Amino acid sequence: MPSRARPKGRGVPSVELLRLGHRAGRDPRLTTHLALVARAFGARRMYLHPPDPAIAERLAAVARRWGGAFEVVGVDDWRRTVREFDGLVVHLTMYGLSLERVAPRLARASHLLVVVGGAKVPPALYGLAGVNVAVGHQPHSEVGAAAVFLDRVRGGVPASEFVGAECTIVPRARGKSVRTARSRSRR
């Protein structure tokens, strides 16, 4: 089994995502899933090109209910977002170098912008990215690839509850248990 990307003892990098080529009519659920993955693994925000206020609002509602400060930020000029990013720009693509091979570079970065393409990726992106990384060299899901990437570089979903959550889950072997802020304050 390959080792995790980040050596023990290193800090966890801060992560932002950039979703390119979103098609509002066709991809709302896939882009929503990508944003949920980003949030669950502790990313700070997801830039979305082109902007889609409906998805930004959906994720804002999730953050109000389940806590944290994750946000979806629409961008009109994605090249500018990439160029002005102050850290390592990582393009996830099945054509890139394997995650295991680039692990040492990732381990040195403290701030990552993870770029996730849609159906058609602008060829310029391969050159603009600091590194092109493949989570396996098979046809894949960008949602699945992003989840595995974030799990490897951030070391799993944060166990602590997200700040300001109205609802938190109480893990159970069977069935569901959700604690609301009101029931918690009664304790």
Next chain:
Amino acid sequence: MPSRARPKGRGVPSVELLRLGHRAGRDPRLTTHLALVARAFGARRMYLHPPDPAIAERLAAVARRWGGAFEVVGVDDWRRTVREFDGLVVHLTMYGLSLERVAPRLARASHLLVVVGGAKVPPALYGLAGVNVAVGHQPHSEVGAAAVFLDRVRGGVPASEFVGAECTIVPRARGKSVRTARSRSRR
């Protein structure tokens, strides 16, 4: 960083998936993504309830082109698939026990059926499953959760090419390179 679910030296378990509550009109892309994740991480097949021949055919085309024997098998009676499964049935749910906590049980299993619900999960599933597992206790993507689960228990995407592939990717730092069976036979 939490350790991987499977201790070094253990064999990799064989995995099948069961996707419940698929809605052919609404979920084709999400279910396709789930199947691609299952295939990329080396699962043998994905059972799909209710059946959807269009998705089965789409994944058969992927397997013809990119190799391997992954298949999507429609099932009308999912309870029977669960009951007759000869191994550990793992239900992925944000309400379950954490992946880290159930890792020892997973490490002892040689054959896993990973059940992934849709929008509404039949309550009976929580009781029928051998274990209910959460990849984080946050609202999530079932595609992302399945990818991380498979990455942890199977130790990454298999590096070797899938058997009988017409196409294989040659990893590159920039751009795309695909080798076809014909160009390979010229070497």
